[in-house]
Amino acid sequence: MKTLRRTFLHRIGGTAALLFISTVASRAQSFPSHPIKIVVPYPAGGPADTVARVATQGLGAELGVSVFIENVSGAGGRLGTKTVIHSAPDGYTLLLGGSNEYAIAPALYSKLDYDPVMDLLPVAALASESNAIVVNPSVPAHSLAELAHYANDHPGQLTCGSTIGNAAHLTLEFFLKHMRANIAFVPYKGAAPAIADALGNHIQIVASAKPVLLPLIKAGKLRAMAVSSAQRWPELPDIPTFGESGLDGFPTGTWLGLLAPAGTPPDVIVKLNAAENARLNAPETQTAIAKLGLQMQPLSSQDFAKLLGREVQLWKSVVDETGVHLE
DSSP states (O other): OHHHHHHHHHHHHHHHHHHHHHHHHHHHHHOOSSOEEEEESSOTTSHHHHHHHHHTTTHHHHHTSOEEEEEOOOGGGHHHHHHHHTSOSSSSEEEEEEIIIIIIHHHHBTTOSSOHHHHEEEEEEEEEEOEEEEEOTTSOOSSHHHHHHHHHHSTTSOEEEEETTSHHHHHHHHHHHHTTOOOEEEEESSHHHHHHHHHTTSSSEEEEEHHHHHHHHHTTSSEEEEEOSSSOOTTOTTSOBTGGGTOTTOOSOEEEEEEEETTOOHHHHHHHHHHHHHHHTSHHHHHHHHHTTOBOOOOOHHHHHHHHHHHHHHHHHHHHHHTOOBO
């Protein structure tokens, strides 16, 4: 009797496992069947939002459903990140994230209430971008060295600002420490409001990414001091790199991509990766990305995960060097 009971339970267990596998496979095969939301954890108009709208345009056509963007800003990108982490792992809620959320936040925040490496799955790389430090044209400085000297000669006259807890924040902190500049830092919820205040001379210095800064620099509304890329921006051949300006050792850029909640089925990840890479390889997307001055590199989800893994170590060393730690 006991043998028969064990056999019966074993068969029931096996049947349940087969049903579970069949259900998961069926869901993956039918994916997607309704709209997909991409959460951008920063305000509209900022660098991440700009990249999201350009790089994912047409993604819905590839997948056969509508794809829409929702800005969930706050807490330096952590609010939107947690929104995605706590969403159903079914591929219908994705995060526009990358180096900031996956690598920088864990190094900066001593009490981060989630683990991006464990709680998020890399889906597809979109693009890499570099930062610049810019000033309001009223500031009488044309290099980082001149900026630091002016600030130290005129204490209290200059303030700088950026989104707190990301690469732009660390860009300014790196500059302040290495140039020993006496400049107060003002935290912002996103790049767009920080840039708006720099344009209005409410703060004088801001750091942000190329897609939003380049048009303002070319229009003369902001003046570039230096760029973080390995080489000078082709559009601004007279503006030196950080390395040329005495800021050696700072990362040359950050990565942006799509991330999904942990537990999202592998087949769904594969479908999303293939669809996004198809969009990135489309001529119209390549043209749009090039206009933003970004570097694009379609990758498999596995290669994107390896890339972000390297970012974790890279940005931890920057955080340790600057000594910036947030609660």
